[in-house]
Amino acid sequence: MSKYDGKGSKNDEARVHRVGFLLIPGFALMSYASAAEPLRAANALSGRTFYRWRHIAIRGTDIQASNGVRIPADDTIGSAARVDSIVVCAGGNPATFSHLPTLSYLRSAARHGVRLIGVSAGPFILAQAGLLDGYRCTIHWEHMPAFTETFPTLPLSRSLFEIDRDRFTCAGGIAALDMMHAMIRIDYGTRLASAVSDWFLQTEVRRGEAAQRLSPAERFGVHHPKLVDTMLRMEKRIERPLAPSDLARLADLSLRQLERLFAQYLGTTIHRRYLQIRLEHARGLLRQSTLAIGEVALATGFATPMHFARCYRRRFGLAPREERTAR
Known part of the structure; x- marks a missing residue:
């Protein structure tokens, strides 16, 4: 593969890299744009066509993004x-995606040595096709609970992106820009990237191993180290x-001291905050997985589905079953 020399010169031996954007209905537009625009920029800045790309639908003549575009x-x-x-x-919710021709298409591509890249919820679909077995991978933090429940043996990381041989996975959003920098560097050199x-x-x-989310102190809105460690x-x-x-x-605190920290910094009790964390996790599983409601209850520490449903309705104003059908 040729390298861009940083001075606008061209190497006639360069091979055009052909990219297919497989857009699953409801795809995240920002993630797509963050992955596609760097290819256009690479062509514009190098003065030649290093990349060509096409949009691939699983069916029909156009594909609708999550925002309606x-x-x-x-x-x-x-x-x-x-x-x-x-x-x-x-x-x-990629856990509900079920289209066998798409999975077969991806498996066929893998057999022919095609580089496979999953962006945002894309890694979930690659995993459904069995194409991440034995590969390091990542996915957007929103999909992580469902991913780990569905594919417990896959080595999932919490990084921005992972590159393992011919499998690229990315958390999505603007993290795709960082991943495409790495891809362009691999394909055509550091200067162009x-x-x-x-x-x-x-x-x-x-770098790929950078964290997806804000630091715990920023995310929780508190800076007391023992309180942050407890919530983690x-x-x-x-x-x-x-x-x-x-x-x-x-x-390394008394129970009274810890309760005082929760009251002072968060205006709540340990029990209420813990319950909130568990219910938020349950909400993610209901929205992002196909686990039965009883399984979601067990996965979030509730002894019975009835107790889980009662706590869930009190927190979110609707039953777990209603949450699932509302999406």
Whole structure:
């Protein structure tokens, strides 16, 4: 593969890299744009066509994004020409995606050595096709609870993106810009990748292992270290919640001291905050997985579906079953 020399010169031996954007209905438009626009920039800045791309639909003549924007399809999975990379862009609830021809199309592409890239919820679909077995991968944090429940043996990370041989996975959003910097660097060299990032005003190109979310102190809105550590423990112990006395012991505080911190900084109790964390996790599973409601209850530390449903309705104003059918 040729390298861009940073001076606008051309190497006639360069091979055009053909990219197919497989857009799943309801895909996240920002994730798609963050992955597609760097390819256009690479061509513009190099003065030659390093990348060509087409939009592939699973059916029909156009594909609607999550915000209603429609992108015309150049091909469908049944008629798509050979490409070098496929970028699977998805959103919504990928756990409910069930389209065997799409999974077969991706498996066929993998057998022919096509680079497979999952963006936002795209890694979920690659995993459904069995194409992430044995590969490091990541996915948007919103989809992580459902992903780990559905694919418990896959080595999922919480990073912005993962590149493992010919599998690229990305959390989505603007993180796709960072991943495409890495891809362009692999394909055509560091100078072109840096020029593209500079064009998009990226004053800092984040490495793949960077965290997806704000720091815990920023996310929780508190800066007391023991309180932050306690809430992180709560998030990690959802299925088997720790007792308040155990949380206090692990924080090297008395139960009264820990309760005082929750009241002072959060205006609530340990029990209420823990319940809120578990119910938010349950809401994500209801929206992003196909787990039965009883399974969601067990996965979030509730002894019975009835108790879970009662707490859920009190928190969100609707029953778990209604939450699922409302999406």
